[in-house]
Amino acid sequence: MNKLLKKYIVWPSHSECFTIAQQFFEASGYPDVIGAIDGCHVxxxxxxxxxxxxxxxxxNHSIPIQAACTTERIFTHISVGYPGAIHDARILQESSIGQITRDNADTLFYTRFHLVGDSAYPCKTWFMSPFRDNGRLTQQQKKHNYALSRARVVIENVFGLLKGRWRILNFVNVYSxxxxxxxxTCCCILHNFCLINHDDFDAAHNFEHEHRGNYEEQVVDDNGAQKRMTICDMF
Incomplete structure (x- = not known):
C-alpha cells in the first residue's frame, strides 16, 4: 500500500505548482494557491x-482524514490516523507537511506558494487562512475571505465525492x-486512481462541513500576516 500511496498521492513539482496555481486563480481569483486543505471525520x-x-x-468515535487537493479534485497530500479529538491545526502541525515546513518551508512551497484553509488553521507564509470575523472586517478583508473561500471549497466537494463513492467511509466497521x-488510506488512493484514469463519479453525497467557530485562537505569525495583507491589498 505504501508503494501505491507514493505513486498516486504525490506532492506537486515546482513546474506543476505554476499550473495548479493558475487553475486556482481562474476558479477563485486567489493567487499562488497549490492546494486546498481541510479535515473530514470518518x-x-x-x-x-x-x-x-x-x-x-x-x-462520534472517528478517525480524521486531513487532505489537500487541487482544483481537479486530486489529492496531493493525506494524513490519516490521528484520534478524532485532535484539532485540525494540530494534525497539520504533526503531519509530514508540518514537519517539513518546520525545517524549511521552501522545500514544499518554493518561496511563493501556499495552501488555503478555514479559520481553524494558522496563517503562515505557506498557509493562508481567512481573517477572523470580529464584526470589524474591512471591505477588502471581506473580499479576501470570499476569494479564499472560493478556492478552499473544492476540498469539501472532494470529501463529498470520496464518501459518495466509497460508502464504507460512512462507518468503518472493523475493530482495529x-x-x-x-x-x-486505500479509499483515498482509489479516489486518485479513478480520477487519473477518467473514471468519474457524480453521486449526490453532501459532505457536511463542520463549522468549528472561534473556540481556539488562530495562530498568525508576523510573516504570514504580512503576506496575507499583501494579498488582501489586491482586492
Whole structure:
C-alpha cells in the first residue's frame, strides 16, 4: 500500500505548482494557491478504552482524514490516523507537511506558494487562512475571505465525492484502528486512481462541513500576516 500511496498521492513539482496555481486563480481569483486543505471525520468502531481520545465534537468515535487537493479534485497530500479529538491545526502541525515546513518551508512551497484553509488553521507564509470575523472586517478583508473561500471549497466537494463513492467511509466497521486507517488510506488512493484514469463519479453525497467557530485562537505569525495583507491589498 505504501508503494501505491507514493505513486498516486504525490506532492506537486515546482513546474506543476505554476499550473495548479493558475487553475486556482481562474476558479477563485486567489493567487499562488497549490492546494486546498481541510479535515473530514470518518466514523469508526474504536476499541473500548480509547473512546475518549477518538471522540470528536459530534460525540462520534472517528478517525480524521486531513487532505489537500487541487482544483481537479486530486489529492496531493493525506494524513490519516490521528484520534478524532485532535484539532485540525494540530494534525497539520504533526503531519509530514508540518514537519517539513518546520525545517524549511521552501522545500514544499518554493518561496511563493501556499495552501488555503478555514479559520481553524494558522496563517503562515505557506498557509493562508481567512481573517477572523470580529464584526470589524474591512471591505477588502471581506473580499479576501470570499476569494479564499472560493478556492478552499473544492476540498469539501472532494470529501463529498470520496464518501459518495466509497460508502464504507460512512462507518468503518472493523475493530482495529490500524485496519481502519488502511481502509481509509486505500479509499483515498482509489479516489486518485479513478480520477487519473477518467473514471468519474457524480453521486449526490453532501459532505457536511463542520463549522468549528472561534473556540481556539488562530495562530498568525508576523510573516504570514504580512503576506496575507499583501494579498488582501489586491482586492
Amino acid at each position: 466514523t469508526c468502531k474504536i476499541p473500548y478504552g480509547q473512546h475518549d481520545s477518538y471522540q470528536d465534537r459530534k460525540f 484502528i490500524e485496519k481502519a486507517m488502511k481502509i481509509i
